[in-house]
Amino acid sequence: MSVALPEPLKSVLDDRTVVTLATIQPDGSPQVTPVWVLRDGDDLLISTTVDRRKEKNLRRDPRATVSVLPDGDPYSYAEIRGTVTLTTDGAGELIDALSRKYTGQSYADFNPASALDDPRVVVRVTPVRVNGQGIV
Amino acid sequence: MSVALPEPLKSVLDDRTVVTLATIQPDGSPQVTPVWVLRDGDDLLISTTVDRRKEKNLRRDPRATVSVLPDGDPYSYAEIRGTVTLTTDGAGELIDALSRKYTGQSYADFNPASALDDPRVVVRVTPVRVNGQGIV
Numbered sequence: 028m029s030v031a032l033p034e035p036l037k038s039v040l041d042d043r044t045v046v047t048l049a050t051i052q053p054d055g056s057p058q059v060t061p062v063w064v065l066r067d068g069d070d071l072l073i074s075t076t077v078d079r080r081k082e083k084n085l086r087r088d089p090r091a092t093v094s095v096l097p098d099g100d101p102y103s104y105a106e107i108r109g110t111v112t113l114t115t116d117g118a119g120e121l122i123d124a125l126s127r128k129y130t131g132q133s134y135a136d137f138n139p140a141s142a143l144d145d146p147r148v149v150v151r152v153t154p155v156r157v158n159g160q161g162i163v
Numbered sequence: 164m165s166v167a168l169p170e171p172l173k174s175v176l177d178d179r180t181v182v183t184l185a186t187i188q189p190d191g192s193p194q195v196t197p198v199w200v201l202r203d204g205d206d207l208l209i210s211t212t213v214d215r216r217k218e219k220n221l222r223r224d225p226r227a228t229v230s231v232l233p234d235g236d237p238y239s240y241a242e243i244r245g246t247v248t249l250t251t252d253g254a255g256e257l258i259d260a261l262s263r264k265y266t267g268q269s270y271a272d273f274n275p276a277s278a279l280d281d282p283r284v285v286v287r288v289t290p291v292r293v294n295g296q297g298i299v
Contacts, residue, residue, distance in 0.1 A: 043237075045232060045237045047183055047195065047230045047232070049185045049193035049195050049228070049230075050193070051187075051191060051192065051193060055187060055191060055224070055226075056187065056226040056228065056244065057185035057186070057187060057193040057195075057226070057227070057228040058228065058242070059183065059185050059193075059195070059228045059230040059242050060230075060240070060242060061230070061232055061237075061240045088191070090191075090192040090193070091193070092185070092192065092193040092194065092195045094183045094195040094196075094197070094230075096181060096183070096197050096232075098234070101179075101181045101197075101265070104196070104197045106194070106195050106196060108192065129237070
Protein backbone atom coordinates (compact mmCIF):
# COMPACT_ATOMS: atom_id res chain seq x y z
CA MET A 28 0.00 0.00 0.00
CA SER A 29 2.67 2.53 0.99
CA VAL A 30 5.53 3.36 -1.38
CA ALA A 31 9.23 4.12 -0.93
CA LEU A 32 10.60 7.60 -1.52
CA PRO A 33 13.31 7.90 -4.19
CA GLU A 34 16.74 8.80 -2.80
CA PRO A 35 17.03 12.23 -4.50
CA LEU A 36 13.67 13.22 -3.03
CA LYS A 37 14.83 12.07 0.41
CA SER A 38 17.86 14.37 0.10
CA VAL A 39 15.67 17.36 -0.75
CA LEU A 40 13.39 16.60 2.21
CA ASP A 41 16.43 16.34 4.49
CA ASP A 42 17.53 19.81 3.39
CA ARG A 43 15.65 22.69 4.92
CA THR A 44 13.13 22.75 2.08
CA VAL A 45 9.77 24.21 3.07
CA VAL A 46 7.05 22.04 1.50
CA THR A 47 3.33 22.59 1.01
CA LEU A 48 0.63 20.42 2.54
CA ALA A 49 -2.73 20.18 0.78
CA THR A 50 -5.79 19.01 2.69
CA ILE A 51 -9.46 18.91 1.81
CA GLN A 52 -11.86 21.56 3.09
CA PRO A 53 -15.35 20.54 4.33
CA ASP A 54 -16.74 21.84 1.01
CA GLY A 55 -14.33 19.63 -0.97
CA SER A 56 -11.99 22.40 -2.13
CA PRO A 57 -8.21 22.22 -1.55
CA GLN A 58 -6.53 23.96 1.39
CA VAL A 59 -2.77 24.48 1.01
CA THR A 60 -0.23 25.75 3.54
CA PRO A 61 3.57 25.76 3.76
CA VAL A 62 5.02 23.49 6.42
CA TRP A 63 8.29 22.25 7.87
CA VAL A 64 8.87 18.55 7.40
CA LEU A 65 10.97 15.85 9.05
CA ARG A 66 11.49 12.53 7.30
CA ASP A 67 11.05 9.27 9.23
CA GLY A 68 12.06 6.55 6.78
CA ASP A 69 9.51 6.92 3.99
CA ASP A 70 6.99 8.77 6.18
CA LEU A 71 6.83 12.53 6.52
CA LEU A 72 6.28 14.16 9.92
CA ILE A 73 4.59 17.55 10.02
CA SER A 74 3.47 19.56 13.05
CA THR A 75 0.23 21.41 13.60
CA THR A 76 -2.03 22.25 16.54
CA VAL A 77 -5.37 20.83 17.63
CA ASP A 78 -8.32 22.51 15.92
CA ARG A 79 -6.22 24.34 13.35
CA ARG A 80 -7.89 24.23 9.92
CA LYS A 81 -5.63 21.54 8.48
CA GLU A 82 -5.89 19.39 11.59
CA LYS A 83 -9.68 19.50 11.41
CA ASN A 84 -9.56 18.71 7.70
CA LEU A 85 -7.25 15.73 8.25
CA ARG A 86 -9.34 14.40 11.12
CA ARG A 87 -12.34 14.39 8.76
CA ASP A 88 -10.48 13.12 5.65
CA PRO A 89 -6.96 11.66 6.09
CA ARG A 90 -5.91 12.11 2.46
CA ALA A 91 -3.15 14.68 2.03
CA THR A 92 -0.77 15.75 -0.70
CA VAL A 93 2.70 17.14 -0.04
CA SER A 94 4.30 19.19 -2.79
CA VAL A 95 8.08 19.60 -2.89
CA LEU A 96 9.90 22.25 -4.94
CA PRO A 97 13.66 22.15 -4.30
CA ASP A 98 15.16 25.60 -3.67
CA GLY A 99 17.02 26.91 -6.69
CA ASP A 100 15.92 24.08 -9.01
CA PRO A 101 12.71 25.21 -10.73
CA TYR A 102 12.48 22.17 -13.01
CA SER A 103 12.37 19.46 -10.37
CA TYR A 104 9.41 18.70 -8.17
CA ALA A 105 7.62 15.94 -6.36
CA GLU A 106 3.99 15.40 -5.46
CA ILE A 107 3.56 12.93 -2.60
CA ARG A 108 0.03 11.67 -2.05
CA GLY A 109 -0.44 10.02 1.26
CA THR A 110 -2.61 8.90 4.10
CA VAL A 111 -2.35 10.68 7.42
CA THR A 112 -2.44 9.50 11.00
CA LEU A 113 -2.69 12.06 13.81
CA THR A 114 -1.35 11.77 17.33
CA THR A 115 -0.38 14.05 20.20
CA ASP A 116 2.32 11.58 21.31
CA GLY A 117 5.75 13.11 20.77
CA ALA A 118 4.24 16.32 19.42
CA GLY A 119 6.37 18.60 21.60
CA GLU A 120 9.54 16.75 20.60
CA LEU A 121 8.60 16.98 16.91
CA ILE A 122 8.05 20.76 16.80
CA ASP A 123 11.33 21.19 18.61
CA ALA A 124 13.18 18.92 16.17
CA LEU A 125 11.60 20.77 13.23
CA SER A 126 12.57 24.14 14.69
CA ARG A 127 16.17 23.01 15.22
CA LYS A 128 16.31 21.68 11.65
CA TYR A 129 14.89 24.82 10.01
CA THR A 130 16.01 27.63 12.35
CA GLY A 131 18.85 26.18 14.40
CA GLN A 132 16.96 27.13 17.59
CA SER A 133 14.58 25.39 19.98
CA TYR A 134 10.95 26.20 19.17
CA ALA A 135 10.54 28.06 22.47
CA ASP A 136 13.46 30.33 21.53
CA PHE A 137 12.38 30.71 17.90
CA ASN A 138 8.73 31.47 18.72
CA PRO A 139 8.25 32.46 22.38
CA ALA A 140 4.55 33.24 21.73
CA SER A 141 4.05 29.51 21.03
CA ALA A 142 3.78 28.96 24.79
CA LEU A 143 0.16 30.06 24.32
CA ASP A 144 -0.55 27.69 21.39
CA ASP A 145 -3.13 24.93 21.47
CA PRO A 146 -1.65 21.44 22.00
CA ARG A 147 0.60 20.23 19.20
CA VAL A 148 -0.26 17.33 16.92
CA VAL A 149 2.00 15.04 14.90
CA VAL A 150 0.82 14.64 11.30
CA ARG A 151 2.38 11.44 9.93
CA VAL A 152 2.02 11.19 6.14
CA THR A 153 2.51 7.69 4.73
CA PRO A 154 3.09 7.98 0.96
CA VAL A 155 0.84 5.93 -1.30
CA ARG A 156 1.93 7.53 -4.57
CA VAL A 157 4.81 9.74 -5.70
CA ASN A 158 4.83 11.74 -8.94
CA GLY A 159 7.23 14.35 -10.27
CA GLN A 160 10.39 14.90 -12.22
CA GLY A 161 14.09 15.38 -11.57
CA ILE A 162 14.05 14.12 -7.98
CA VAL A 163 11.74 11.09 -8.22
CA MET B 164 -17.29 37.75 -5.17
CA SER B 165 -13.72 38.12 -6.41
CA VAL B 166 -11.08 39.77 -4.24
CA ALA B 167 -8.10 42.03 -4.93
CA LEU B 168 -4.54 40.78 -4.52
CA PRO B 169 -2.39 42.69 -2.00
CA GLU B 170 0.47 44.64 -3.63
CA PRO B 171 3.34 42.63 -2.03
CA LEU B 172 1.78 39.42 -3.34
CA LYS B 173 1.48 40.96 -6.80
CA SER B 174 5.21 41.72 -6.71
CA VAL B 175 6.07 38.13 -5.82
CA LEU B 176 3.83 36.85 -8.62
CA ASP B 177 5.50 39.22 -11.06
CA ASP B 178 8.90 37.82 -10.12
CA ARG B 179 9.73 34.45 -11.61
CA THR B 180 8.28 32.59 -8.63
CA VAL B 181 7.11 29.08 -9.45
CA VAL B 182 3.79 28.52 -7.68
CA THR B 183 1.77 25.38 -7.01
CA LEU B 184 -1.73 24.72 -8.32
CA ALA B 185 -4.00 22.42 -6.35
CA THR B 186 -6.99 20.83 -8.05
CA ILE B 187 -9.44 18.15 -6.96
CA GLN B 188 -9.10 14.57 -8.16
CA PRO B 189 -12.22 12.59 -9.16
CA ASP B 190 -11.97 10.79 -5.79
CA GLY B 191 -11.93 14.11 -3.92
CA SER B 192 -8.24 14.07 -2.95
CA PRO B 193 -5.92 17.01 -3.75
CA GLN B 194 -3.68 17.04 -6.83
CA VAL B 195 -0.80 19.53 -6.69
CA THR B 196 1.67 20.54 -9.41
CA PRO B 197 4.15 23.39 -9.83
CA VAL B 198 3.26 25.91 -12.53
CA TRP B 199 4.40 29.13 -14.13
CA VAL B 200 2.02 32.02 -13.58
CA LEU B 201 1.28 35.35 -15.28
CA ARG B 202 -0.78 37.97 -13.47
CA ASP B 203 -3.61 39.73 -15.30
CA GLY B 204 -4.86 42.37 -12.84
CA ASP B 205 -6.09 40.26 -9.92
CA ASP B 206 -6.48 37.11 -12.01
CA LEU B 207 -3.78 34.48 -12.43
CA LEU B 208 -3.12 32.92 -15.83
CA ILE B 209 -1.69 29.39 -15.93
CA SER B 210 -1.10 27.15 -18.94
CA THR B 211 -1.87 23.48 -19.35
CA THR B 212 -2.89 21.17 -22.16
CA VAL B 213 -6.20 19.54 -23.03
CA ASP B 214 -6.77 16.26 -21.19
CA ARG B 215 -3.88 16.70 -18.80
CA ARG B 216 -4.88 15.61 -15.27
CA LYS B 217 -5.32 19.13 -13.89
CA GLU B 218 -7.29 20.27 -16.94
CA LYS B 219 -9.69 17.35 -16.54
CA ASN B 220 -10.00 18.06 -12.82
CA LEU B 221 -10.76 21.75 -13.42
CA ARG B 222 -13.29 20.97 -16.12
CA ARG B 223 -15.13 18.79 -13.60
CA ASP B 224 -14.68 21.10 -10.57
CA PRO B 225 -13.48 24.69 -11.18
CA ARG B 226 -12.25 25.29 -7.63
CA ALA B 227 -8.48 25.69 -7.43
CA THR B 228 -5.96 26.85 -4.86
CA VAL B 229 -2.67 28.52 -5.78
CA SER B 230 0.09 28.43 -3.17
CA VAL B 231 2.89 31.01 -3.31
CA LEU B 232 6.19 30.68 -1.44
CA PRO B 233 8.55 33.56 -2.27
CA ASP B 234 12.08 32.40 -3.08
CA GLY B 235 14.47 33.02 -0.21
CA ASP B 236 11.75 34.11 2.25
CA PRO B 237 10.59 31.00 4.10
CA TYR B 238 8.29 32.88 6.49
CA SER B 239 6.03 34.54 3.93
CA TYR B 240 3.39 32.75 1.91
CA ALA B 241 0.03 33.17 0.27
CA GLU B 242 -2.82 30.78 -0.40
CA ILE B 243 -5.12 32.01 -3.16
CA ARG B 244 -8.42 30.17 -3.46
CA GLY B 245 -10.16 30.82 -6.72
CA THR B 246 -12.59 29.84 -9.39
CA VAL B 247 -11.27 28.78 -12.76
CA THR B 248 -12.42 29.40 -16.29
CA LEU B 249 -10.81 27.45 -19.15
CA THR B 250 -10.36 28.56 -22.74
CA THR B 251 -8.17 27.70 -25.70
CA ASP B 252 -8.31 31.34 -26.90
CA GLY B 253 -4.88 32.92 -26.60
CA ALA B 254 -3.38 29.71 -25.25
CA GLY B 255 -0.40 29.75 -27.63
CA GLU B 256 0.36 33.37 -26.75
CA LEU B 257 0.12 32.60 -23.02
CA ILE B 258 2.60 29.71 -22.97
CA ASP B 259 4.99 31.85 -25.00
CA ALA B 260 4.64 34.80 -22.60
CA LEU B 261 5.15 32.45 -19.62
CA SER B 262 8.25 30.93 -21.22
CA ARG B 263 9.74 34.36 -21.92
CA LYS B 264 9.02 35.43 -18.33
CA TYR B 265 10.54 32.34 -16.71
CA THR B 266 13.26 31.27 -19.17
CA GLY B 267 13.92 34.31 -21.36
CA GLN B 268 13.22 32.15 -24.42
CA SER B 269 10.21 31.46 -26.64
CA TYR B 270 8.48 28.23 -25.65
CA ALA B 271 9.42 26.59 -28.96
CA ASP B 272 13.09 27.33 -28.24
CA PHE B 273 12.87 26.35 -24.58
CA ASN B 274 11.00 23.10 -25.20
CA PRO B 275 11.21 21.97 -28.85
CA ALA B 276 9.39 18.72 -28.02
CA SER B 277 6.31 20.81 -27.19
CA ALA B 278 5.49 20.89 -30.92
CA LEU B 279 3.96 17.45 -30.28
CA ASP B 280 1.90 18.55 -27.25
CA ASP B 281 -1.88 18.44 -27.10
CA PRO B 282 -3.56 21.82 -27.63
CA ARG B 283 -2.82 24.40 -24.94
CA VAL B 284 -5.45 25.72 -22.54
CA VAL B 285 -5.56 28.99 -20.59
CA VAL B 286 -6.43 28.45 -16.92
CA ARG B 287 -7.72 31.78 -15.57
CA VAL B 288 -7.94 31.77 -11.76
CA THR B 289 -10.17 34.49 -10.28
CA PRO B 290 -9.36 34.83 -6.56
CA VAL B 291 -12.23 34.53 -4.13
CA ARG B 292 -10.13 34.39 -0.95
CA VAL B 293 -6.52 35.13 -0.05
CA ASN B 294 -4.82 33.91 3.14
CA GLY B 295 -1.21 34.03 4.24
CA GLN B 296 1.40 36.09 5.99
CA GLY B 297 4.16 38.55 5.13
CA ILE B 298 2.97 39.25 1.57
CA VAL B 299 -0.80 39.50 2.04
